Amino acid sequence: MSPGAKKKESREQVSFKMPATMKMRVDRLAEATRRSRSFVIEEAIEHYLTMNEWQVQSINAGLSDLDKGRTVSQEEMEKLWDEKPAESQVDTDR
Template structure:
């Protein structure tokens, strides 16, 4: 995997916590920052992809009717207005 430099600023408290975490885990700050950014980007990308798929399904008319949703909620003991 090729890496590229990325620069940014963080709150001093976050930086201090990062330093403590790096020492405790015997990992570099750079490694931990990379892992944190990767986790954030992966999660956000997944959410956007899931939302876009949902919108596509709605646009295709592939969604449950109000009545079907009410029946499913009722099965689990939840009444909808």
């Protein structure tokens, strides 16, 4: 299978309403990228699901660590953070 190719799976019709301004944005993006409205909406939903599934899994993993006593104190975390090279730290001054 080529990179980026999706495995064929059955497709189902879904219908929902969205604000007119959002539909206009979808239509403009579809036109600009020469894709269908359905493609743009499906990609947006895929990105949303991927991000939120990752977030929920990460929260659950953190809660599991907490339940098992695998924790780090604020002081320990600050020490670990201060020991990291400056280029790997996030710039929070923006």
